[in-house]
Structures are given as structure tokens and as C-alpha cells.
Amino acid sequence: MKNLNIGMIGYGFMGRAHTNGYKRVNDFFKLDYRPVLKAACGRDAVKVKEFADNWGYESIETDWKKLIERKDIDCVDVCTPNNMHREICLAAAKAGKMILCEKPLAMSAEEGVEMCEAVEKAGVANMVWYNYRRVPAVTFAKQLIDEGRLGKIFHVRSKFLQDWTISADLPQGGAALWRLDVAAAGSGVTGDLLAHCIDTCIWLNGLIKDVSAVTETFVKERKHTLTGKIEKVGIDDACIFNCHFDNGSLGNFESTRYARGHKAQYTFEVNGENASLSWDLHDLHRLNYFDYKDEGPLRGWKSIHISDSDHPYLKHWWVPGLNLGYEHTFVHQVADFIEGLQSGKPASPTFRDALETQRICDAVLKSAKTKQWENVGR
Ligand code: SOE
Numbered sequence: 001m002k003n004l005n006i007g008m009i010g011y012g013f014m015g016r017a018h019t020n021g022y023k024r025v026n027d028f029f030k031l032d033y034r035p036v037l038k039a040a041c042g043r044d045a046v047k048v049k050e051f052a053d054n055w056g057y058e059s060i061e062t063d064w065k066k067l068i069e070r071k072d073i074d075c076v077d078v079c080t081p082n083n084m085h086r087e088i089c090l091a092a093a094k095a096g097k098m099i100l101c102e103k104p105l106a107m108s109a110e111e112g113v114e115m116c117e118a119v120e121k122a123g124v125a126n127m128v129w130y131n132y133r134r135v136p137a138v139t140f141a142k143q144l145i146d147e148g149r150l151g152k153i154f155h156v157r158s159k160f161l162q163d164w165t166i167s168a169d170l171p172q173g174g175a176a177l178w179r180l181d182v183a184a185a186g187s188g189v190t191g192d193l194l195a196h197c198i199d200t201c202i203w204l205n206g207l208i209k210d211v212s213a214v215t216e217t218f219v220k221e222r223k224h225t226l227t228g229k230i231e232k233v234g235i236d237d238a239c240i241f242n243c244h245f246d247n248g249s250l251g252n253f254e255s256t257r258y259a260r261g262h263k264a265q266y267t268f269e270v271n272g273e274n275a276s277l278s279w280d281l282h283d284l285h286r287l288n289y290f291d292y293k294d295e296g297p298l299r300g301w302k303s304i305h306i307s308d309s310d311h312p313y314l315k316h317w318w319v320p321g322l323n324l325g326y327e328h329t330f331v332h333q334v335a336d337f338i339e340g341l342q343s344g345k346p347a348s349p350t351f352r353d354a355l356e357t358q359r360i361c362d363a364v365l366k367s368a369k370t371k372q373w374e375n376v377g378r
Contacts, residue, residue: 001031003074004104005015005038007097009088010079011051012175015040016104017359018077018129019055028316029335032342035075064088068095075125077183078102081184082191086111089351093118098125100337104195104361105354107186111378112358116351125216127337127347128354130199132266135289136324137304138200139312141270141277144289145204150272156205156245157252157269158197160189161262165219165237172233174225181224182234189255190215190239190361193266197253198357199349201268206247208360210375213241215368218258241364276301285323 022035024192040057042048107110172180215236238256269278340347367374
């Protein structure tokens with residue numbers, strides 16, 4: 001088995017989630033590569049050391065440029081705030097490293113194009129962490145749609161609802177709250193949450209042609225953690241958009257951090273000519289399915305418990321009936337990345353695949369400003 005030496009940049013929530021994926025993958029998946037936790041990198045030496053010791057990284061760096069220069073690193077994992085993705089990925093590609101970048105790929109499609117060109121020119125393996133594709137029930141939904149079971153698709157709707165920024169006393173910026181700071185995040189819920197909905201839905205139903213969006217910033221000013229001053233809030237707190245898919249179906253998307261009572265209610269529903277399906281992150285091991293063939297007194301939605309060995313990824317885990325959770329999606333993504341290295345058929349979403357989501361996010365934010373329908377630029 002070959003070693004795949006990982007250099008992790010960033011050690012927050014995603015640093016932990018990805019590391020857990022690297023650590024567990026060989027226990028459950030038979031692969032030719034073994035991820036080795038070579039180095040963790042962060043600016044605060046004490047904090048990054050604590051992270052490295054806790055998770056089992058062999059060494060630390062406090063300068064990402066040093067990490068990228070290291071000969072013993074094969075693969076760079078970018079878990080920083082969004083405004084650093086571009087610079088790190090360009091440098092890592094130049095240094096010939098494989099790159100796994102946290103979503104969203106970039107601050108804008110323009111940056112994304114540069115990043116795609118860099119990894120493609122360097123010929124390095126690359127992937128973006130849109131992990132929800134790897135919830136077995138979501139992967140199963142993709143299989144059912146690809147098999148043509150739903151027939152012609154008419155509607156796709158998806159929401160990602162949270163409630164954690166309702167308090168106006170919550171500051172913006174800094175390590176914990178960079179998602180509220182437009183300079184670090186690029187956008188609010190559009191890049192952070194809707195990007196997940198878009199990634200999954202274009203994977204399920206093909207590309208989006210044009211969009212019509214509204215956004216709102218409910219709390220206009222917040223104290224900035226780094227400056228200590230009250231500053232304008234530049235992110236979108238909520239975003240709703242309608243769209244046309246290339247295949248003629250209609251899409252309806254909504255995301256907010258102001259839906260009191262919802263922590264991470266990510267849902268989608270697809271309605272086709274022959275069948276419909278829906279999924280809810282709060283019940284992630286179930287796929288709801290309605291088949292028109294069952295029309296008659298026994299018609300109805302069924303809730304399929306996705307836990308059997310003939311469901312995606314499940315044969316690698318426990319016995320039928322036992323649930324997987326959020327963290328398994330990262331294990332699956334590492335497994336798929338490695339299988340892509342082995343087969344030469346890169347795991348999706350590559351940077352190029354994820355650029356499409358970036359383009360749609362740009363069109364959504366533009367439409368909210370112009371109050372017009374906007375085409376997705378390609
Ligand atoms: C925000 O709260 C967040 O952590 C996102 O940044 C993640 O991408 C999403 O999976 C869960 O919510």
C-alpha cells in the first residue's frame with residue numbers, strides 16, 4: 001500500500017471533519033493508498049499543535065507556504081476561509097501537489113477559472129469537498145434519476161435553513177465567525193449553504209441556464225471581532241432564487257440563517273413524470289419515494305431506509321438496518337478520491353465541476369443586485 005501524505009491547512013470544523021475521513025478510510029475501504037497525517041498548518045502555533053496532537057498529525061507548520069514546499073507532502077487539504085483558497089491552491093498546484101479544497105471553490109467564478117487552469121496545467125489531482133453527494137441516500141437518488149426512473153423531470157426544489165445568526169449581538173469576522181465577514185467569505189448563505197444545494201441539484205439534474213434571485217441582509221451592522229468596530233455587514237443573510245435547468249425543468253432554492261428552529265435543515269425534492277423523490281438532512285438515512293406505478297388505493301410515498309448492502313457505500317459498513325451519519329460522507333469522499341487516483345478517472349466534483357456551482361452563485365448574487373433574470377455565464 002502506498003502512502004498519501006496529507007498536509008492540512010486550517011484546523012477548524014472542516015479540518016476535523018476531513019481528518020476523520022483520512023483516519024477511518026482504510027479501516028473500511030480496501031484501497032491502494034493510505035492517507036498519512038503528515039503535517040497540520042495554522043498561524044497559531046499553540047492551537048495548531050493542540051489540533052495536531054489530538055488528531056495524530058506528525059508535525060506542524062505555521063506558514064502554509066512552508067507546508068507546500070515540503071517534499072514529504074503529496075496532497076494539500078485547504079480548510080481555510082474562502083478568501084485564501086485561490087492563493088493557496090495556485091501555489092500548491094505550482095508545487096505539483098494534489099489538492100483537496102473545501103467548498104466553495106473560490107470567492108468568484110473568475111477566481112475559480114484561474115484555479116481550474118492552474119490544476120489542469122500542473123496535471124495534479126483535485127477535488128472540492130461537496131460532501132453531501134456522498135450521503136448514501138443522496139447517491140442513491142442520483143442512481144434512480146440516472147436509471148431514468150423518474151422520467152422527464154419537471155421540478156427541483158431545495159432549501160438549506162439555519163437560525164444561528166439571528167442575534168444582532170453576534171459579531172462578524174475572526175476565526176469563529178469569518179462566515180459573517182464578506183471579506184473572508186465572499187458571500188453569505190449563497191456561497192456557504194446554497195452552494196451545497198446547487199452542487200447536489202446540478203449533479204442530479206444537469207446544468208442551470210438562468211436565475212432570478214432575491215437576497216436580504218437582516219442585520220446591517222455588526223461589531224467586527226478583529227477591529228472591535230461596528231462595521232457594515234456585506235454578506236447575504238438569506239437568498240431565494242428561481243431558475244431554469246438546461247433540461248427544461250424549473251428550480252426553486254432557498255437558504256437562510258434566520259429560520260428560527262432550523263439548525264441545518266437541508267432538503268431537496270425532485271418531481272418527475274413517473275416518480276418523485278425527496279431527502280432531508282435531519283433524517284439523512286431515508287429517501288422518500290413516490291412511484292406513479294403504485295397509483296390506486298395503495299398509492300403513497302414510501303420512506304426507504306438506506307442501510308442495506310445494495311445501497312451506495314453501505315456494504316463497507318455495518319449490517320443492514322444500522323445508520324450512517326454526517327461524518328461518513330467525508331470518509332466516502334476520501335475513498336472516492338483515492339479510487340479516482342487508482343483508476344485514473346477523477347472523483348467528482350473536481351475543481352472544474354465545482355466551478356459550475358461558483359458560476360451559478362455569481363449569477364444568483366448578480367440577479368439579486370440587478371433585480372433581473374441573469375444567465376449563468378460560461
Ligand atoms: C455553516 O454553519 C455550515 O457549517 C457550512 O459552512 C457547511 O458547509 C454546512 O455543511 C453546514 O453548515
